[in-house]
Amino acid sequence: MMGHYIALSLLAVLGLGMIFIFYLTVKGRTIERRFVFLYIVFTVSLPLFVKMKPPIQVSPEVQQVVETITSLSPGAKVLISCDFDPPSAPELQPMLVAFTKYALKHDLKLIFMGLWPLGPSQANRGLRLALADTIIAAKNLTYGVDYVNLGFQSGNEFVIQAMGGSFKSMFPQDDRRIPYDSIPLLNGVVNYRQIDLVMNFSAGKPGTIEWIQNAVDRYQVKLSAGNTAVQAPQVYPYLRAGQVRGLMGGMSGAAEFELALNEKGKASSFILSQMFSHLAVMLFVIVGNVAWLMTRKKK
């Protein structure tokens, strides 16, 4: 309840600021860029200190991801390609963490890899967080048996193609330099045929589209994806064509995913901040336009 009041007073403060900006603009004194910047600093950072659960609805695309994941039976092998770097982490890392937590709780076997140089270290970061979870820690999972990180391989979509022949050809050893053949989890894993699902967290190229073109189209791989909000619209055509099973887009996609899997994480707290900043952007558009229309009429 307390949270609500704080949020409301925050809204009031930011609202008053916006009214002031509006007043100045209508008066014909277009405010300087720097004030817009300052306003955004407050809008983004203040809500981070507020604890409140915003109302979110799980969209069908995210629901499809969840259904794809929940339909996997224990022991199913999932290949997770982390094709992003730290700048995109605010959006994609929460998805990765929520997925990893869910998967490890439900005894899925996880094989991480990355087509971006920094992807595997994001995976390690996510794994560390997931393994610290009390339920997962109690399971005493071992590296190489329950999860493994194959590391990064350069070559973009050619890596995806070559993996259709054999994983080992692209990853002779894993991230910890253990030879492919001596990793128990990978025993019998030759190529995509032994993989039940590919999860792709993608911030650009190579990413989901390359996975679709080279793994889904060629090797009939089952693919679900999480994308940055920017990347997501480009994947929509493929979603509609059924080439990708579900899509999480941006931070709201991550928050919906956390909600649907019941794995509360960072996205759930970031989303409030995001909501405020969106509101600010929309208000800036409105203020700019109203002021512009009014001054035009005067002329």
Add this chain to the structure above:
Amino acid sequence: MKREIPLIITFSVGVLLILSVFIPPTEHWGETFSLFFDIIAVFAFFLGGGNLVRTHISKLSGKKAGWVYSAVTLAAFFFMLAAGLFKIANIGGIGAPVTENGSLFQESFNYVMNPLGATMYALLAFFIASASYRAFRAKNREATILLVAAFIILLGRTPLGVAVTSWIPDSWDIFQIPNMAIWIMNSPNLAGQRAILIGIGLGVASMSLRVILGIERTYLGEDKG
């Protein structure tokens, strides 16, 4: 001679690579090219990197305006270069790759380059706000359409949009903003992207043909040299 050889190279390489797609034994030529490209790019880097170093050294030695920053640039460059090439304080010793976590090279990347990149990227948020305030005007019909579409998506993809139109009964759920946003993404947006993509496919084909046939050669010079 000087003039013809590049044109012949462009023509023959282009034609060969087009044909290679259709001939199974030569299918992998595209991959070989990307390997070639990576190798050529390294040699080109000697030119680019060398140019960078030369420019800053000349600024520094001439004490031109901003020479301090040139000094910083050079220092950062050689620091990274040394940390990487000589594997200074490398976690796995001289035999291990430099990108291992904990090595000086990788840690410099993690704590210097990474935050710099992420921050530069984050500046976009501010610029979006200022562009919204300054340039996003419904000046004409096209701009208005763009504005309205952007607005619906913005609203619809956030919890706010859910709250605004949740009173609309389920039989008319298409008019709930989140659903409208999804519809826009799936129908007109998808179609618009398709039209653009088809155009790009043809545009690229036509430009490639001009390049291969040697009609377009501004990048080489139809010079007298």
Add this chain to the structure above:
Amino acid sequence: MVSTANQGDRRCATNLIRLLLVTFAVLLTFLHNRALADNSAVDTSSVVSASITPLAPPTSLVVSDHVYDNAERLDLVWVPSIDDKLIASKLIEYRVYRITDSGDGQRIAVLPAGANSFSDENVESGHQYSYYITSVGADSEFPSISSEPIEPEREWLNYHLISLLLICMIIGVAITYFIETARRGKKLFIRRIAGLEAIDDAVGRATEMGRPILFIPGIQDMDDVGTVAGVTILGRVCRVVAEFDTKISVPTSRSLVMTAARETIKTAYQTAGRPDKYSDDMSNYITDEQFGYVAAVNGIMVREKPATCFYMGTFYAESLLLAETGNSVGAIQIAGTSNPMQIPFFVVACDFTLIGEELFAASAYLSSEPKQLGSLKGQDLGKAIALTAITIGVIAATGSSAWHIGWMQDILNALESIFLTR
């Protein structure tokens, strides 16, 4: 098509339709024949041997050469063992064994229960291969009958892509045809592209104000078509710049682009008759790092205050960072990119924006050489083909799915097999 169509256009349209009809007829026949051939090749036998052994081996193993490859793949299909059950299966896995040139059997793969196909991608032409597959239980293994020896074949033309080859040829020939007619002096109409018309003014403005021009050829390397397009436009812009004798600066994020840009600028200055005004300092490499490059370019903008900024090439997130900073220093901005995600930012923050295809057409448009313009006409023919195919395809799809008209389904299938090349 339209009331304004003149004689030439109409003749062109008639020719086009004729060409299309012939192509479609050829393709339809071809595809029909291929479909017949495919049907007869399908193995439909599903005879399961009545086995009394504890674990039945897989049956009906068929090994076939993978078509249209470089003799590097053989495809295996079989009918799973009757003991391969979803629940409480005694069968644990299948093992694939290969006999090369009647040597010994070698295990090449282990597949989970339920598998019924495998591709051996480690074969070479000039060798005979035969295979057998075993059902593996907890402590037993039962082999199937060995397949007939087969040698992988090398094909010299990928018939899966034949429709692509045909369409490419049609469009290629069309573009070349229009280039030729244009060269022979036929006048071609090309509509106005506002962003490109504005280039002269934009350069002129910079000259008047005595401030430099900034040209950003994208952030990708020369192996990206967008960059190639950007560099060709740079050549055209530089010619104007050389005539006006304005200062131009082309910071690049790749060394190769710097080399190509310098070459291009030099040529432009030579063509404009001002080779003495050229200097290598016009294009400098900054850094490969996307945002490092942006930080530097933003710095350049704030310090040098260019009067005009061009952004032509492949852009990602930096589009708005550049365009807003450019705007804040009061520059006229002309942008062009093929990345649909970044176009809106340029549309909002720049004065003129080239959308997708316009970027690739820009250099031809600016050259105003007839042969270059001819290629644009060829592009339009491509669009006409696409439009026709879409129209027929949509009608056929509607007819077949809503009213179940058989021949419409055939047309749709034919069209899809032409355009879906994978």
Add this chain to the structure above:
Amino acid sequence: MSTEFGVWVAALMTIGLFSFLYKDNPFFKVCEAVFIGSSTGYWAVVYFFDNLQKKLWEGIFPPDGAVGDAWLWGGAILGILMLCRLSNKIGWIARWPVSFIVGATAGLYMINYFVSSAMMQVASTMQSLVVTNGGGIDWQATIGSVVVAVAVVSGLIYFFFSKEHTGAFGGVAKVGIWFLMITFGASFGYTVMSRMSLLIGRMDYLFGDWLGMIR
């Protein structure tokens, strides 16, 4: 508050770049210089190990003693020709590798773009206008597919270069540009979310990782 040296460096760099928003200043210039220098150095090292050592050297002389790929010499020679640029006299030879790359890019992408951009998109547009669900017509989906068909067709017409946008043709082209504008608007709206997320990530770093004010 963090006691880690690296976190402090990162936080200061973050603030330094943010200061550009106020105005160009020495703090920003230093950060910019560090960024340019270190990233160029970084890429030099990555290129050295990945391309020169791994792809070229180990490709020609594989460490396991296998037969190397003799083709790679071609890449090496083209690369060395590139260095002719350093000389004024034979600088023109550097055009050879450039023309090689441009020719190959043109050839390779001509087909790639053509297939994945043009042909695939044409094929996937061939959908039924009328969508049925269990007997009745699904009006919502039907309207959607009609819009898709109309938008693709009119959008393509907008891109026609050799025809004046007048009369009925111009009318359709106009509809086309409207649809393109919807596409741009949608992309813009969608992108805003992501960009705000980045800023949230940075703020989380400053207030959380560095200052420890958010848990």
